[in-house]
Amino acid sequence: MHTPITLISERNRTFRHRIEVESVEALYADAPKVLGGEGQDPDPHDYFDMALGSCKAITVQMYAKRKEWPLEAITVTIARDDSKEREGAYGLDVRLDFQGPLDDAMKQKLLDISSRCPVQRLMTEATVTIETRLASATDASSQ
Structure with a gap:
C-alpha cells in the first residue's frame, strides 16, 4: 500500500x-x-486530467527509451468536455506531439502505447472502489 x-x-x-x-x-x-x-x-478535475496526461507521457518515454528510439520530448495537450458530466459523460481529447527524428511507424506505435498507460486503464477498464469514513479519535491523535 x-x-x-x-x-x-x-x-x-x-x-x-x-x-x-x-x-x-x-x-x-x-x-x-x-x-x-x-x-x-x-481544481480536482484538472488533477484528474493531469494524471492521464502525465501517465501517457511517462509511458511513452519509458517505451521509447527501452526501444532506444530517438524521442527527444513529448507534449501532451488535454482538452476537457465536461458539459454532460451530470449525465455521466466526461470527454477528454488528448493530443500527443512527439519531438525527435521518429518515423511514422514509430509515432503510431507510441500513440498505441500511450493508450495502455496505467491511469487510462484505471479510468476506462478498472472497477474502482471508494470507502469514505470519518476519521476516528485514534486516527486524529496519530497525526
Missing part, C-alpha cells in the same frame, strides 16, 4: 487545500472562481 495523500484546508481560504504527498513540494487544489474558489490552483 502507498503512503496516503493528505488534503488539508487552508485557513482563511474558502475552498483551497494543501495537498501533502510524500517527498513532494507544496501542491494545492482549489475550486474554480465560478464555484466560489479563488481559481489560483488546479
Whole structure:
C-alpha cells in the first residue's frame, strides 16, 4: 500500500487545500472562481486530467527509451468536455506531439502505447472502489 495523500484546508481560504504527498513540494487544489474558489490552483478535475496526461507521457518515454528510439520530448495537450458530466459523460481529447527524428511507424506505435498507460486503464477498464469514513479519535491523535 502507498503512503496516503493528505488534503488539508487552508485557513482563511474558502475552498483551497494543501495537498501533502510524500517527498513532494507544496501542491494545492482549489475550486474554480465560478464555484466560489479563488481559481489560483488546479481544481480536482484538472488533477484528474493531469494524471492521464502525465501517465501517457511517462509511458511513452519509458517505451521509447527501452526501444532506444530517438524521442527527444513529448507534449501532451488535454482538452476537457465536461458539459454532460451530470449525465455521466466526461470527454477528454488528448493530443500527443512527439519531438525527435521518429518515423511514422514509430509515432503510431507510441500513440498505441500511450493508450495502455496505467491511469487510462484505471479510468476506462478498472472497477474502482471508494470507502469514505470519518476519521476516528485514534486516527486524529496519530497525526
